[in-house]
Amino acid sequence: MKSHTQYLWFSTEDxxxxxxxxxxxxxxxxxxxxxxxxxxxxxxxxTSSVFINDNETGLHSDFMEWLEKLAPYGKHKYKHNxxxxxxxxxHLKRTVMGREVVVSVTKGKLDFGPWEQIFYGEFDGRRRxxxxxxxxxx
Amino acid sequence: MKSHTQYLWFSTEDxxxxxxxxxxxxxxxxxxxxxxxxxxxxxxxxTSSVFINDNETGLHSDFMEWLEKLAPYGKHKYKHNxxxxxxxxxHLKRTVMGREVVVSVTKGKLDFGPWEQIFYGEFDGRRRxxxxxxxxxx
Amino acid sequence: MKSHTQYLWFSTEDxxxxxxxxxxxxxxxxxxxxxxxxxxxxxxxxTSSVFINDNETGLHSDFMEWLEKLAPYGKHKYKHNxxxxxxxxxHLKRTVMGREVVVSVTKGKLDFGPWEQIFYGEFDGRRRxxxxxxxxxx
Numbered sequence: 183m184k185s186h187t188q189y190l191w192f193s194t195e196d197x198x199x200x201x202x203x204x205x206x207x208x209x210x211x212x213x214x215x216x217x218x219x220x221x222x223x224x225x226x227x228x229t230s231s232v233f234i235n236d237n238e239t240g241l242h243s244d245f246m247e248w249l250e251k252l253a254p255y256g257k258h259k260y261k262h263n264x265x266x267x268x269x270x271x272x273h274l275k276r277t278v279m280g281r282e283v284v285v286s287v288t289k290g291k292l293d294f295g296p297w298e299q300i301f302y303g304e305f306d307g308r309r310r311x312x313x314x315x316x317x318x319x320x
Numbered sequence: 321m322k323s324h325t326q327y328l329w330f331s332t333e334d335x336x337x338x339x340x341x342x343x344x345x346x347x348x349x350x351x352x353x354x355x356x357x358x359x360x361x362x363x364x365x366x367t368s369s370v371f372i373n374d375n376e377t378g379l380h381s382d383f384m385e386w387l388e389k390l391a392p393y394g395k396h397k398y399k400h401n402x403x404x405x406x407x408x409x410x411h412l413k414r415t416v417m418g419r420e421v422v423v424s425v426t427k428g429k430l431d432f433g434p435w436e437q438i439f440y441g442e443f444d445g446r447r448r449x450x451x452x453x454x455x456x457x458x
Numbered sequence: 459m460k461s462h463t464q465y466l467w468f469s470t471e472d473x474x475x476x477x478x479x480x481x482x483x484x485x486x487x488x489x490x491x492x493x494x495x496x497x498x499x500x501x502x503x504x505t506s507s508v509f510i511n512d513n514e515t516g517l518h519s520d521f522m523e524w525l526e527k528l529a530p531y532g533k534h535k536y537k538h539n540x541x542x543x544x545x546x547x548x549h550l551k552r553t554v555m556g557r558e559v560v561v562s563v564t565k566g567k568l569d570f571g572p573w574e575q576i577f578y579g580e581f582d583g584r585r586r587x588x589x590x591x592x593x594x595x596x
Contacts, residue, residue, distance in 0.1 A: 183321045183459045183495075183595065183596045185494040185495065185595065185596070187494075187562065187564050187569070218323040218325075218456070219321075219323065219456055220358075220360055220454060220456060220496075222496055222560050222562060224560070224561075224562070225571070226570070226571025226572075226574065227571050227572070227573070227574075228510065228511045228512050228571070228573050228574060233415070233419075234366065234419055235366045235411055235415070236366050236400075236411060238400060238403065240398070240399035240400040240401075240402055240403060240408075241398075241399070241400035241408060241411055243399045244398045244399050244400050244408050244411075244412070245411075245412070245415075248391065248412055252390070252528065253524065260516070260517075260520045261516035261517070261519050261520050262512075262514060262516040262517035262520050263516075264516055265514065265516060270516075270517060270520050273511055273512060273517055273520075273521075274520070274521070274524055277509070277511070277521075277554065277555060277556075278415065278416065278554065279415060280415075280418065280419075280556065281509075281510055281556075281559065282559065282560055283419065283420065284360050284362070284420055284422055284560055285362075286325065286360060286362070286452055286454040288325050288454075293325070293452060293454075294364070295363070295364025295365050295366070295450060295452075296364075296365070297365070297366050298364065298366060312571060314562055314569060314571075316496060316562040316564075316569070318456075318494070318495055318496060318594075318595060319321065319323065319456060320321050320323070321459045356461040356463075356594070357459075357461065357594055358496075358498055358592060358594060371553070371557075372504065372557055373504045373549055373553070374504050374538075374549060376538060376541065378536070378537035378538040378539075378540055378541060378546075379536075379537070379538035379546060379549055381537045382536045382537050382538050382546050382549075382550070383549075383550070383553075386529065386550055390528065416553065416554065417553060418553075418556065418557075421557065421558070422498050422500070422558055422560055423500075424463065424498060424500070424590055424592040426463050426592075431463070431590060431592070432502070433501070433502025433503050433504070433588060433590075434502075434503070435503070435504050436502065436504060456594075457459065457461065457594060458459045458461070
């Protein structure tokens with residue numbers, strides 16, 4: 183069994199953002215030399231997400247509006263923010279979107295359906311945060 | 321390390337549907353000959369889901385009602401639908417339910433708790449869509 | 459390829475609870491002897507969750523309040539409860555929180571970001587329930 187580990191760094195300009203990271207992940211799969219296996223991609227921070235969906239900016243805007251309804255920002259809305267933080271909403275938003283994706287590697291490539299792309303979802307940005315890419319297989 | 325890849329096709333009669341796919345996944349585990357490893361099952365479309373829950377039709381109906389409250393259908397409710405689509409709600413619904421499951425394969429079988437079953441959740445059906453099954457191990 | 463399988467048992471005193479299971483999972487990684495690979499941790503029951511977030515009790519309390527808003531308890535609110543159960547809300551709550559996590563194992567350890575910890579989320583407790591830990595790699 184072979185394995186390959188890489189850390190990708192992101193620092194978004196905005197507090198909330200969605201970034202297409204498919205090219206970076208695909209490059210790690212290529213570098214791994216693995217032909218058959220799986221690729222794990224996860225946020226290493228608990229206020230951000232890695233998820234798979236459509237590369238369409240209208241939809242990304244819908245996601246952010248929807249998450250704001252489900253888990254609104256609010257300095258005084260959450261017990262977590264009594265610790266001095268104001269990012270409790272980010273912990274909830276990332277929970278809805280998910281921490282990680284696991285993608286099949288088939289014939290040396292990410293085995294995607296027609297519209298699948300991997301995104302980094304940031305809910306408490308403007309600082310350097312990491313995503314882990316792990317590929318195992320042969 | 322051995323690996324086994326299969327694609328399952330589904331075309332539901334209704335726009336929204338939940339289909340038990342446990343027998344098909346179990347059959348792929350059997351065909352793989354893998355005794356110890358993991359099995360990834362994921363929707364290849366971004367308006368459908370693969371999830372694990374209970375095989376109880378009342379609960380499935382509860383899921384659909386609940387998702388309609390959390391992320392209601394609406395041609396004019398979402399920016400994504402300005403592209404000509406009307407399925408923005410399906411992208412959100414599938415996000416709540418999840419894209420994929422990863423299941424342990426132990427002694428040649430899906431290592432399930434007492435009630436675990438794998439379901440395909442369709443939120444924009446009435447056309448042919450795929451699910452990927454990947455098993456790796458030994 | 460090596461693999462290691464373990465089952466952890468939990469019986470919470472309260473119906474709803476969040477338990478930090480990071481030490482038990484880390485111990486299984488150590489026992490596996492695996493240096494590079496992945497670790498799957500999943501609830502084996504469909505009314506509980508395994509998720510990664512912050513080890514902060516205020517946030518855990520926020521999670522429970524938030525889930526109660528998104529998917530309130532109610533003996534008479536759900537079709538599933540016509541079967542004699544009263545735990546339909548637990549099926550929905552666990553869906554929001556997720557069934558499983560997949561964590562990279564790097565240099566023999568769970569490859570975590572600065573605040574990542576693994577939790578067992580219970581939404582229908584007061585009875586013995588299991589979590590599966592599976593590590594594969596080399």
